Amino acid sequence: AYAIEIGRGLTAAHAERLVHRDVKPQNVLINDEGEAKVTDFGIARSLEQDGLTAPGNVLGTTDYVAPEQALGEPVTERSDINSLGIVLYEMLTGDVPFKADTQVGVAMKHVREPLPDVRHSRPELSALLAAVLERATAKDAGSRYASADELVHELEQVLAIEAARTGEVTGEATSVLRALPEETARVAPLGVRNPRRLVAAGVLLAVIVAVGLALLFNRAEPGTTGSAAPERSGALAAVRLQTSSVRDYDPYGDDREEHREDAGNAIDGIRGTDWRTETYRGGLQKRGVGLYVGTRAPAAVSRLSVITDTPGFEAEVYAANSIPAGIEGWRKVAERTTLAESDRIRIDTSGRRYRYYLVWIVSLGEESNASILELTLQQRQPA
Numbered sequence: 001a002y003a004i005e006i007g008r009g010l011t012a013a014h015a016e017r018l019v020h021r022d023v024k025p026q027n028v029l030i031n032d033e034g035e036a037k038v039t040d041f042g043i044a045r046s047l048e049q050d051g052l053t054a055p056g057n058v059l060g061t062t063d064y065v066a067p068e069q070a071l072g073e074p075v076t077e078r079s080d081i082n083s084l085g086i087v088l089y090e091m092l093t094g095d096v097p098f099k100a101d102t103q104v105g106v107a108m109k110h111v112r113e114p115l116p117d118v119r120h121s122r123p124e125l126s127a128l129l130a131a132v133l134e135r136a137t138a139k140d141a142g143s144r145y146a147s148a149d150e151l152v153h154e155l156e157q158v159l160a161i162e163a164a165r166t167g168e169v170t171g172e173a174t175s176v177l178r179a180l181p182e183e184t185a186r187v188a189p190l191g192v193r194n195p196r197r198l199v200a201a202g203v204l205l206a207v208i209v210a211v212g213l214a215l216l217f218n219r220a221e222p223g224t225t226g227s228a229a230p231e232r233s234g235a236l237a238a239v240r241l242q243t244s245s246v247r248d249y250d251p252y253g254d255d256r257e258e259h260r261e262d263a264g265n266a267i268d269g270i271r272g273t274d275w276r277t278e279t280y281r282g283g284l285q286k287r288g289v290g291l292y293v294g295t296r297a298p299a300a301v302s303r304l305s306v307i308t309d310t311p312g313f314e315a316e317v318y319a320a321n322s323i324p325a326g327i328e329g330w331r332k333v334a335e336r337t338t339l340a341e342s343d344r345i346r347i348d349t350s351g352r353r354y355r356y357y358l359v360w361i362v363s364l365g366e367e368s369n370a371s372i373l374e375l376t377l378q379q380r381q382p383a
Contacts (some may be wrong), residue, residue, distance in 0.1 A: 001090070002028070002030075002036040003084060003087065003088045003155060004152050004155050004156060004159070005035055005036035005037075005086075006023070006028055006036050006038055006087070007084060007148045007149075007151050007152040007155065008148075008152055009037060009038035010077075010080050010081075010084065010148040011148040011149045011152065012300050013038070013080075014077045014147065014148055019075055019076065019077060019079065019080055020032030020038065020080050020083075021069065021075055021079065021080070022040065022083075022086060023038070023064060023080050023083035023084050024063065024064045024083065024087060025087060025090065025091075026040075027039050027040040028087075033167060042340055052318075052349070054209075061085070062106040062107045063096045063098075064083040065105060065106075065107055065110055065310075066078070066079035066080075066083060066088060066141070067082070067110050067111045067139050067141075068141055070107035070108065070110050070111050071111060076141065077147060077148060078141040078142075078144045078145070078146075079141065080148065081136055081144050081147075081148055081151055081354075082136065082137050082229075084136065084151070085115075085137035085146070085181055086137060086283040086377065088133060088136070089118055089133060089137070092118050092121075092122055092125065092129075092133075093118060093122060095114050095121075097116050098110060098113065115133070115134065117130065118130050118133055119228065126158065126269065127269070127270040127271050127272050127375045128158045128269070128270075128374070131271045131272070132151070132154050132155060132158055134267060136151055138228070151341070154342065157307075158297070167340075230326060236302060236303065236378040236379070236380055236381070237378060237379060237381055238376060238377070238378055239299045239376075239377040239379050240295065240296040240297075241267050241293050241294065241295060242293075242295065242296050243264060243267065244294075245292075245293065245294025245295075245356070245373050246264055246266060246267055246291070246292070246293045246294065247263050247291070247292060248260045248263050248289070248290070248291055249289065249290045249292050249323075249358055249360075250289045250290075251325060251326050251327065252286045252288070252289075253286065253289065258277055258278055258289050259275060259276055259277070259278070262274070262275045262276065262295070263275050263291060265343065265373075266291055266293070266372045266373070266374065266375045267293060267375055267376075269374070271307065271373050271374060272324065273373070274309070274369040274371045274372060274373045275291055275371065276310075276369055276370070276372075277361065277364075277369045277370045277371075278369065279369045280364060280368055280369065283364065283367060284325075284361070284362070284363060284364055287362070288316075288327060288360045288361055288362045289360075289361055290358050290359050290360040290361050291359050291372055291375070292356050292357060292358040292359070293356070293357055293375060294355055294356050294375065295354075295355055295356075295357070297355075298321065298352075298353035298354055298355045299353055299377070299379045300311050300349045300351055300352060300353045300379055300380075301333075301347045301349060301354070301357055301377045301378065301379050302346070302347055302378055302379050302380045303344055303345065303346060303347055303356065303377070303378045304317055304344070304345045304347055304359070304375070304376070304377055304378075305333070305342075305343070305344045305345075305376045305378070306339055306342075306344075306345070306359065306372060306374070306375055307341065307342050307343075307372075307373040307374040307375075308339055308341060308343075308370070308371050308372055309341070309371055309373060310364075310365075310367045310369060310370050310371045311339055311340050311365075312338060312339070312342045312364075312365030312367060313338070313339055313361055313363060313364050313365045313367065313370040314336050314338050314339070314361070314362050314363035314365065315336070315337065315339060315359050315360055315361045315362065315370075316332060316336050316360045316362060317332070317333050317334035317345055317347060317358065317359060317360070317361055318330035318332050318333060318357070318358040319333045319349060319352075319356065319358070320330050320354060320355070320356050320358070321355045321356070322355075322356075323356060327360060330358055331349075331354075333347045333349050333354075334346065334347050334348070334359075336362060338365070351379075352382065357377060359375065363379055
């Protein structure tokens with residue numbers, strides 16, 4: 001959660017064409033409201049100026065330095081993103097990823113050695129979070145998030161999904177929920193207390209955030225999404241899914257199956273697994289193909305969230321209370337949309353409750369197949 005607030009601070013700085021260049025816990029403070037604030041822009045420079053690096057010098061603390069910064073190469077916003085990723089790693093594990101006898105030795109490890117998998121130290125953490133961390137700290141700056149805002153969005157989505165799957169959080173995770181935008185936070189449990197003391201993030205981040213995130217992730221139940229009792233009227237809450245009722249839907253295919261054995265991967269909470277269509281050369285060549293999920297009880301879904309590694313495909317969303325033989329038997333609840341890597345689709349059931357929700361893929365875009373890494377449903381609670 002504090003990583004989200006730090007990311008927002010960096011987003012504001014980057015909007016002014018400023019690169020911090022020394023993102024570390026000691027340069028983050030927690031105010032009286034329990035919010036993380038980025039401080040000490042002492043070596044920050046404008047992207048419009050020359051001299052972001054000095055030949056032979058490493059500017060910034062080597063424990064958190066980006067590879068290009070360690071090599072004395074030009075520094076960009078993505079260098080700050082890398083440093084924030086290292087800070088997040090330390091928050092989760094209680095230690096920095098690389099150690100050596102000298103600062104130069106540490107810097108070279110940032111350049112040459114892969115970041116240790118955070119789950120080696122914290123096996124209970126989500127694969128979703130590990131994937132975000134891996135991308136944020138990629139050795140090649142071009143492989144990282146394009147902006148701090150993009151990283152913040154990914155963290156918000158991961159924390160909201162995992163909090164919803166957990167079904168509850170305790171006081172230590174207050175900042176997680178407060179850090180999320182209102183629309184996203186409604187997916188997660190609410191009603192936790194606020195810390196009130198102003199302390200250095202170097203101490204607080206490694207303790208409170210590690211505990212808070214652990215509480216979010218270590219109770220996730222693979223294959224289901226938990227539903228928390230919301231504390232405000234109209235709040236969104238995750239819909240519990242029936243793990244045995246997720247299935248491919250291919251009524252117009254030759255064998256009427258489309259990787260059926262992988263369907264459960266779409267709701268297992270693991271971003272490294274997926275359900276994927278067959279490979280089609282020259283387009284889909286049929287009316288559509290899709291994946292449906294069944295809820296544990298009929299629900300008037302308000303939003304469907306999808307994570308994919310094949311963005312650009314087009315899909316519609318349908319609902320039904322039994323599985324029809326063809327698409328005509330379903331009721332359309334969302335018009336055709338082009339899916340991004342992490343997308344949220346507004347669903348309109350006109351207040352009716354349905355047991356099954358279908359993502360109906362009608363175009364593959366520029367890819368030869370389409371994937372669904374994770375799929376979740378949310379419904380709005382009554383006042």
